[in-house]
Amino acid sequence: MESYFVRVDEKEFGPVSTAEIRNLVDKGSFTKDDLVWSEGMDEWVAAKNLAELNQIFNTEDNNHGPYKNKLFAFASGKGGVGKTVLTASIGVGLASMGSEVILVDGDLGGPDLHTCMGILEPEHTFFDFYSLQKDSLSEITLDTPIENLRLISGACGTLGLANPKYFQKKRFIRELKTLQADYIILDLGAGSSYNVLDFFLLADEKFIVTTPEPTSMYEAFGFIKICLMRALNRSLREHPKALEVLAKEESNRPGKIQLTIPDLLHKIEGVDPKAAVTSRNVVNSFRPKLILNMVKEKDDIKEGMAIQAAVMELLSVNVQYLGYIAYDASVRDSVRGLKPFLLHDPKSQASQDLSALIRVNLLGKKGFKEILKKRKWRKHLNTHATEYPDIDMLKDAPICSVNCFYWGDCEYQDGGNPCRVRHLEPVLKD
Ligand SMILES: Nc1ncnc2c1ncn2[C@@H]1O[C@H](COP(=O)(O)OP(=O)(O)O)[C@@H](O)[C@H]1O
Numbered sequence: 001m002e003s004y005f006v007r008v009d010e011k012e013f014g015p016v017s018t019a020e021i022r023n024l025v026d027k028g029s030f031t032k033d034d035l036v037w038s039e040g041m042d043e044w045v046a047a048k049n050l051a052e053l054n055q056i057f058n059t060e061d062n063n064h065g066p067y068k069n070k071l072f073a074f075a076s077g078k079g080g081v082g083k084t085v086l087t088a089s090i091g092v093g094l095a096s097m098g099s100e101v102i103l104v105d106g107d108l109g110g111p112d113l114h115t116c117m118g119i120l121e122p123e124h125t126f127f128d129f130y131s132l133q134k135d136s137l138s139e140i141t142l143d144t145p146i147e148n149l150r151l152i153s154g155a156c157g158t159l160g161l162a163n164p165k166y167f168q169k170k171r172f173i174r175e176l177k178t179l180q181a182d183y184i185i186l187d188l189g190a191g192s193s194y195n196v197l198d199f200f201l202l203a204d205e206k207f208i209v210t211t212p213e214p215t216s217m218y219e220a221f222g223f224i225k226i227c228l229m230r231a232l233n234r235s236l237r238e239h240p241k242a243l244e245v246l247a248k249e250e251s252n253r254p255g256k257i258q259l260t261i262p263d264l265l266h267k268i269e270g271v272d273p274k275a276a277v278t279s280r281n282v283v284n285s286f287r288p289k290l291i292l293n294m295v296k297e298k299d300d301i302k303e304g305m306a307i308q309a310a311v312m313e314l315l316s317v318n319v320q321y322l323g324y325i326a327y328d329a330s331v332r333d334s335v336r337g338l339k340p341f342l343l344h345d346p347k348s349q350a351s352q353d354l355s356a357l358i359r360v361n362l363l364g365k366k367g368f369k370e371i372l373k374k375r376k377w378r379k380h381l382n383t384h385a386t387e388y389p390d391i392d393m394l395k396d397a398p399i400c401s402v403n404c405f406y407w408g409d410c411e412y413q414d415g416g417n418p419c420r421v422r423h424l425e426p427v428l429k430d
């Protein structure tokens with residue numbers, strides 16, 4: 001679903017999702033004559049002139065249900081930075097606060113969110129959906145041991161279709177957001193294919209995970225730049241001269257900066273002033289959030305601020321540094337134990353860091369009342385932690401062996417880990 005910038009009483013803010021605009025309408029802070037803008041639009045228009053928003057003002061159509069339907073997407077330039085373990089534990093954290101949560105595995109290279117949740121052989125995956133064995137996403141949604149936390153398990157190679165067109169991706173996101181959930185959390189895997197970029201850009205809240213390692217930070221920066229270029233390209237389709245300026249900049253290596261974004265916008269202004277207005281709106285509306293994972297020492301924490309400053313200076317993008325998570329051996333143990341780390345050891349440093357990040361930085365819960373609620377949340381987490389099943393890996397999972405069909409072509413071949421690709425055999429053999 002779209003996100004919009006809105007202008008009310010001469011003040012602009014955003015990006016806000018349709019659901020958030022609905023809330024503003026319910027509160028009486030937004031009317032059908034207020035102006036909105038979103039990616040791809042040349043100018044601000046009254047909300048009533050957009051079909052998707054106009055239906056909000058039609059009270060008979062106002063049957064959106066009690067859910068927030070917020071879509072979070074997790075991405076990173078580099079793999080192995082902790083996207084999947086964070087996605088799983090953030091899901092657990094939000095579910096333990098009482099929200100309805102659905103985790104969605106969108107990692108096309110190596111879907112493994114299910115193993116993180118202790119599900120070794122998912123009954124359904126995206127494969128059932130795109131092979132038309134199941135008609136709707138709700139039919140492939142799996143239960144987890146936590147009542148209000150569910151999972152859509154991934155399949156190698158594609159998220160619904162082989163080479164989805166942009167409108168098909170938009171339709172897929174819209175469909176995800178019709179699921180009955182407050183938070184739908186999409187783990188996108190590494191890299192910057194068009195699929196990853198588009199799904200990331202279409203999410204309501206965009207999270208980039210990095211570690212303080214230079215290569216990981218470099219790739220996170222590159223990812224932010226490529227996202228921005230993709231968003232600009234999509235919005236400037238009607239502006240050929242501006243597209244030429246972009247193409248010239250893009251002929252550089254990804255992540256390498258020839259022109260800063262202010263320089264680029266200046267160049268666009270020179271060839272097409274209208275395109276420059278659109279571009280500025282695109283840049284302002286791109287507000288990814290950054291999570292720094294595997295922090296080993298105090299000095300590492302500053303690396304998040306360093307990325308934030310570099311991205312602002314070179315790309316003019318306002319990144320919110322959401323927080324950091326310590327490097328913690330218990331996270332590694334939790335992966336071996338097939339449990340989200342927040343449940344494996346709720347008292348570990350990584351769990352404490354993540355809890356604070358979710359409550360304070362993500363949900364903005366501060367103050368006396370919230371401290372009381374925090375105790376209740378801790379209690380829920382501890383109950384879930386004790387009730388979450390322990391999986392006997394040796395009994396339930398085949399351990400990687402040199403006899404495997406995929407030996408030599410699998411990142412888990414070093415043995416000792418439960419096989420994470422076994423359920424994909426029907427997909428891969430086709
Ligand atoms: N905070 C952390 N402390 C220690 N190890 C971590 C931490 N976060 C992730 N890891 C380790 O990194 C590995 C890769 O994490 P994963 O979530 O699979 O990465 P990604 O999804 O980005 O490829 C995990 O198996 C886990 O052992």
Ligand SMILES: [Mg+2]
Pocket residue numbers: 083084107112187189
């Ligand atoms: Mg992953």
